[in-house]
Structures are given as structure tokens and as C-alpha cells.
Amino acid sequence: MSQRSMFVHISKDSPLNLLHPLPKLALILTINTVALIIEAPIPFLMLIILVVFTFRIAKVPIIRIWRLIAALIIVSQAVIISYVFTSRIPGKIIYEFPWGTYVSDMTLLFSLSMIMRYSTMLLGSTLILCTTSDRDITYGIFSLKLPYSLAFIFTLAFRSTSIFIDDFAKVRDAMILRGTNFYKGSIVSRARSYARLLIPLIFIALRRVVEYTYAVEAKGFTVTGKRTYLHRYDVKPRDIVISILLASSVFLTFILKYWLGILSFPGWPLNMFLGR
Amino acid sequence: MEAVRGGIKPGHLVVSGVFGGICAGAALFSIIMVPIPGIPGGSGFWIPAGLYFALTLWFGFWGALAGHIGTFIGMGPFFGFTFQVWADGALGDFFAPLINLAIFRATRADPELKTKRDMGIWLISVIISTCLAAMWIHFVNYSFGTITFDLWKWGVIAYTIGDTLAVWIIGTLLLRSATKYIKTFPYYVKGLFS
Incomplete structure (x- = not known):
């Protein structure tokens, strides 16, 4: 048996499927925060390997990682260009530009670290969202004691996206049949054609807002006040333990970087070889 | 319709949800049609x-x-639902229109843009709010190590020009053609929340 998550169908017995939404949200926050603290390339590499290994354990199809390659290439080339031409990373200067920035022996290594930082966040977030449904996110937001109105808005936005894309295609086809050409003219005139397309879409959406509002009010939905839930997610001791461990890992990363310097650039073990 | 504390109605939440979906769809089209190499979801x-x-x-x-929600959902499938994407694009896209709204409320301008004064306030407020958002977004990108500080100012200038043009072209058309009707809508907001 498989279960539908935000992106894919995954096996129902995936260990991450058994978790409460709260530790899953905590895991997203932890991966992103830890990646933001770390600067050292080797610990980054170890973290990425750990996340990829977790993909296997969580039974998430590895094909998901390949789909992220395009995003990683786009970000990587920009990071490298940015650091090569406009940075002053301390080290042995190899080339100095007339505008005052320079390329040192550490420039490429530092830009590689920054690429790995982005990769870690991307892989970590994808891993969690591959094992999380939009309902999990709703309950996760509620578990964080945030207003359920926020969870409601988030879920509605997710569901409305595909409806909008259908409406967009219908309105665009109708406009083409009436003689609008979206592919001719300057960029500005094409942009104006697309902007005109938004006007009927907004009125369709406004009508939908009224219909949805009647529907939710008929179901007893209010902005504040208590509400009941169809599905129950019980927080088990393991969920609490995992959440505490995740919070501790952020604290530990902070100490390792700012107190012991292990995770600062170039970090362990490169600092031993480079004598820093 | 049930009016609750502060005049906020379920319809206001539905407005955010439905239009959040539309913004997400529009963001997907923007990224596919005119991507910026290197800026996550740009x-x-x-x-x-x-x-x-x-x-x-x-x-x-x-x-x-x-x-805010639409931008995050729209950028996510291309560049991940990461903290960086949330903090730069999505949070920047939350503050920018609120700054613009604050300028409109402070100057008592009318979103129908019928007078030259209203039009002038609209054009200037868009530049100010977009520029502030651009500074924030590129500060986040700099903090996450995606760009260097030297590139920050160029990023701010490019972003301000690109976003201002988009808002001027699309926003002006929407405000001039639809505001009169939307003012009659039950969830039209005169203050900040209701």
C-alpha cells in the first residue's frame, strides 16, 4: 500500500510516515537552521550524505533528487560567478580585479560550501515534503499552537492553485478565439495582454470566494473559537523525544561553530591541514 | 454572515486562501516564462x-x-520549500504590498486611481515598497551566502526595476478596471484587517 504525500506516492510503512506532523515540521526547521549555521565544507558533505541516506530509509524514490539537479545547477553557477567576481575571501590571492575584489585559494572552496548549504536545505525540505501530506501540514501548524485559520488558508491556497491553472487555460483559450494574440508584439504589450487575462480570472475567483465562504460557514467554521477535527494525530513519546533531539542538534551545531570553531570555514578537518 | 471579533469574517480567510492559490499559479508561470538564473525562484x-x-x-x-503564501507555494516546486525561499521571496512579498498600503492609507489615496494625485502616489509608493523589499530579499540571499555584498546593490537595482515594471503594468490595469466593482464586495477592506 502507498500513501499520497505532497509530491509522490510513498510506501505506507515508511518510518517518516509513522511520525506525528510536529517532528516533521521540526525536522524541516532543524535542517534549514543547521545548514544556515554551518560554513565548513566537509561537515556539509557529511550532512548531505546523511540526508540522502535518510531518503533510502524513508523509502522515498531517489528520482526526486534528480529532479532537483536543475535547481542546483542554476544556483551553483550564480554562486560561483558571484564569488569569483565580487568577493574578498581571505587567503592566498591568485588574481585581483580592477574593481577591488579578488580570487584567492579559498574562493572556490567557500563558494562550494555555500552551494552545499543550499543543497542541504533543498534535499532536507524535499525529503520531509515527500513524506508529508497537505493535511499533515495543517495539523502540524495546529500542533505548533498557531491559529487554525492559518492552516485553513494554507490548505485552501494549495487546493486553489490547480483550479486557477484550469481557469487560466479556459480564459486564455476564450481570449485567443476572440482574436487576442499572446505571442506577438513587444514584451510590454505581451505583458499587458497577460494582465488583461487576469481581470476575468479575478472575477471568477471573487465568485468562488463567496461560494466557499457560504460552504465553510454552513459547516460551522468561525475565525476564532473551538473546533473539532476529523482526524486525530496523537503525540507519542517518540515524537517528543525526536523533537527534543532535533532542538538539541541545533544547539550543538551552534556550540560547535561559535565556541569550538569546528563548523566555521574552513572547519574540521581542513583547518588542521591549512593551519588555521 | 457571522461577524466576529474585529470584524474579521471567514470570507477574509477564504480571500487569502483562494487568491493565495492564484498568486501561486501566477508565480509558477512567471518562473517558467522569465526565469532569472541564480536567484532561487526568481x-x-x-x-x-x-x-x-x-x-x-x-x-x-x-x-x-x-x-506571501502564493509566492512560497509557487517558488517551492522549483527551488525547494526552504527557509531561504520563505525568508526572501515570500516574506519580502508580504511586506512590500503592506508598505504600499501604508503609504496609500497615510496619504488617503483612492485605489481607483482616478486622479493624477492618486496615480502619482501609486507610482511612487510602488517604487519605494519594491525597493525596500528588494533590499530585504538580497540581504537574506547575502545572509545565506548565495550572493556577495558587492553584488547586493546590483541585485537591489535589478529587482526594483523588474518588479516595479511588473506592478505598474499589471497592478495599474487591475486597479483601474476592477476597484470600482470590488469596493461593493462584502470582504473589501477599508483598514488593515476589515
Whole structure:
């Protein structure tokens, strides 16, 4: 048996499927925060390997990682260009530009670290969202004691996206049949054609807002006040333990970087070889 | 309709949800049609910007929230639902229209843009709010190590020009053609929340 998550169908017995939404949200926050603290390339590499290994354990199809390659290439080339031409990373200067920035022996290594930082966040977030449904996110937001109105808005936005894309295609086809050409003219005139397309879409959406509002009010939905839930997610001791461990890992990363310097650039073990 | 504390109705939440979905769809189109190499989820012509600037003048906070959620959902499939994508694009797209709204409220300008004064305030407020958002977004990108500080100012200038044009083209058209009707809508916001 498989279960539908935000992106894919995954096996129902995936260990991450058994978790409460709260530790899953905590895991997203932890991966992103830890990646933001770390600067050292080797610990980054170890973290990425750990996340990829977790993909296997969580039974998430590895094909998901390949789909992220395009995003990683786009970000990587920009990071490298940015650091090569406009940075002053301390080290042995190899080339100095007339505008005052320079390329040192550490420039490429530092830009590689920054690429790995982005990769870690991307892989970590994808891993969690591959094992999380939009309902999990709703309950996760509620578990964080945030207003359920926020969870409601988030879920509605997710569901409305595909409806909008259908409406967009219908309105665009109708406009083409009436003689609008979206592919001719300057960029500005094409942009104006697309902007005109938004006007009927907004009125369709406004009508939908009224219909949805009647529907939710008929179901007893209010902005504040208590509400009941169809599905129950019980927080088990393991969920609490995992959440505490995740919070501790952020604290530990902070100490390792700012107190012991292990995770600062170039970090362990490169600092031993480079004598820093 | 049940009126609750502060005049906020379920309809206001529905406005955020439905238009959040529209902004997400528009963001997807923008990234596919005019991508900017290197900026996570960036686009040279950010269609949702024109949309959520107008939405915020019509629905206040709920319009800005729609832009915020829509941008995050729209950028996520391409560049991951990461903290960076949330903090730069999505949070920047939340503050920018609110700054624009604050300028409109402070100057008592009318979103129908019928007079030259209203039009002038609209054009200037868009530049100010977009520039502030650009500074924030590139500060986040700098903090996450995606760009260097030297590139920050160029990023701010490019972003301000690109986003301002999108808001001027799309937002102006929407405000001038739809505001009169939307003012009769039950969830039109005169203050910030209701």
C-alpha cells in the first residue's frame, strides 16, 4: 500500500510516515537552521550524505533528487560567478580585479560550501515534503499552537492553485478565439495582454470566494473559537523525544561553530591541514 | 454572515486562501516564462507582484497574506520549500504590498486611481515598497551566502526595476478596471484587517 504525500506516492510503512506532523515540521526547521549555521565544507558533505541516506530509509524514490539537479545547477553557477567576481575571501590571492575584489585559494572552496548549504536545505525540505501530506501540514501548524485559520488558508491556497491553472487555460483559450494574440508584439504589450487575462480570472475567483465562504460557514467554521477535527494525530513519546533531539542538534551545531570553531570555514578537518 | 471579533469574517480567510492559490499559479508561470538564473525562484517579470499589490489595496492584510503564501507555494516546486525561499521571496512579498498600503492609507489615496494625485502616489509608493523589499530579499540571499555584498546593490537595482515594471503594468490595469466593482464586495477592506 502507498500513501499520497505532497509530491509522490510513498510506501505506507515508511518510518517518516509513522511520525506525528510536529517532528516533521521540526525536522524541516532543524535542517534549514543547521545548514544556515554551518560554513565548513566537509561537515556539509557529511550532512548531505546523511540526508540522502535518510531518503533510502524513508523509502522515498531517489528520482526526486534528480529532479532537483536543475535547481542546483542554476544556483551553483550564480554562486560561483558571484564569488569569483565580487568577493574578498581571505587567503592566498591568485588574481585581483580592477574593481577591488579578488580570487584567492579559498574562493572556490567557500563558494562550494555555500552551494552545499543550499543543497542541504533543498534535499532536507524535499525529503520531509515527500513524506508529508497537505493535511499533515495543517495539523502540524495546529500542533505548533498557531491559529487554525492559518492552516485553513494554507490548505485552501494549495487546493486553489490547480483550479486557477484550469481557469487560466479556459480564459486564455476564450481570449485567443476572440482574436487576442499572446505571442506577438513587444514584451510590454505581451505583458499587458497577460494582465488583461487576469481581470476575468479575478472575477471568477471573487465568485468562488463567496461560494466557499457560504460552504465553510454552513459547516460551522468561525475565525476564532473551538473546533473539532476529523482526524486525530496523537503525540507519542517518540515524537517528543525526536523533537527534543532535533532542538538539541541545533544547539550543538551552534556550540560547535561559535565556541569550538569546528563548523566555521574552513572547519574540521581542513583547518588542521591549512593551519588555521 | 457571522461577524466576529474585529470584524474579521471567514470570507477574509477564504480571500487569502483562494487568491493565495492564484498568486501561486501566477508565480509558477512567471518562473517558467522569465526565469532569472541564480536567484532561487526568481523571475524577471513577477506577475504575482502586480496581483498582490492590487489585492492588498482591496483586501488589506489578507491580500498581502495571499501574496506571501502564493509566492512560497509557487517558488517551492522549483527551488525547494526552504527557509531561504520563505525568508526572501515570500516574506519580502508580504511586506512590500503592506508598505504600499501604508503609504496609500497615510496619504488617503483612492485605489481607483482616478486622479493624477492618486496615480502619482501609486507610482511612487510602488517604487519605494519594491525597493525596500528588494533590499530585504538580497540581504537574506547575502545572509545565506548565495550572493556577495558587492553584488547586493546590483541585485537591489535589478529587482526594483523588474518588479516595479511588473506592478505598474499589471497592478495599474487591475486597479483601474476592477476597484470600482470590488469596493461593493462584502470582504473589501477599508483598514488593515476589515
